[in-house]
Structure formats: structure tokens, C-alpha cells
Amino acid sequence: MATYFIWKDDYKLGFKEIDEQHEYFVSLLNKLYGAIMDFQSQKNLGIILDELAVYAVNHFETEEKYFKDFKFAGAEEHIHEHLMLKEKVLDFKEKFTQDKTKISFELIDFLESWLVDHLDNMDKKYIECFRENGLK
Ligand SMILES: [Fe+2]
Ligand SMILES: [Fe+2]
Numbered sequence: 001m002a003t004y005f006i007w008k009d010d011y012k013l014g015f016k017e018i019d020e021q022h023e024y025f026v027s028l029l030n031k032l033y034g035a036i037m038d039f040q041s042q043k044n045l046g047i048i049l050d051e052l053a054v055y056a057v058n059h060f061e062t063e064e065k066y067f068k069d070f071k072f073a074g075a076e077e078h079i080h081e082h083l084m085l086k087e088k089v090l091d092f093k094e095k096f097t098q099d100k101t102k103i104s105f106e107l108i109d110f111l112e113s114w115l116v117d118h119l120d121n122m123d124k125k126y127i128e129c130f131r132e133n134g135l136k
Contacts, residue, residue, distance in 0.1 A: 004033040005112070011119055013127050015135050021059045022119055028052050029111050036104040049096060053089045060086065067126070070133040074125050081122055085114060
């Protein structure tokens, strides 16, 4: 399987459940990338895209549950960003049914920036709050 996104220990936030979800998310991105690159498995693209969308929503819910429990000050801004990411994924799913080739490269760009920007910038903002609340 082609590897595009390399999971770095640097992405770890120090919370087991969340780190595992992020790492699994990266493996899904690689699965998607593999399917895009391998013409034979292009037909799986829609299935993987669905899986990714469902997984992303579940992951956002996990984070948002802790925002609520821990009364995280940056919750509103963060939830708003999750919402935009969700909309974008749904948008890709819709476009995918119309033009299967166009989506591939746009999607890779989007997912890469999602990974780098959201995980590395947004998610890191809640580390202090979650830690203070004893999450491990
Ligand atoms: Fe996250
Ligand atoms: Fe997040």
C-alpha cells in the first residue's frame, strides 16, 4: 500500500483515545491515497471516502464531548472548524459521484492540509485544558 501521510510521534497529544483515533485517521488517509494511485482499486474510493467521513464525525464527537466535560474555552472556534471540515467532506462525496477523476488530487490536497493544519494547530490548543482535567 502506498504511504503518503507519515504518522509522526510529534502528532501525539498525550491522550490515548484521541491519539489512537488520529493515528487511525492517518491510516485511512493512506488507504484512500493508495486507492487513488492504484487504478484497479479506484472503485473502492467511494467506500473509503464514506468510511473516512463517518470516522471523522465520530472523532469530532469524541473531542467535542471532552470540550463540554472540561468546559474548554476554545470550544466554539474548534467546533466551528470541525463543522467546516465535515461540510467539506460531504461536498467531496457529492462531487465524487459526478466526476471521479477530478476529486482525487483536490482531495489529497485537502486532506493533507486538514491533517497538518487541524491536527497540528487546532488540536494542540486543547492539550493544556485536557491535561489539567486529568485526561490520559
Ligand atoms: Fe482531532
Ligand atoms: Fe479537532
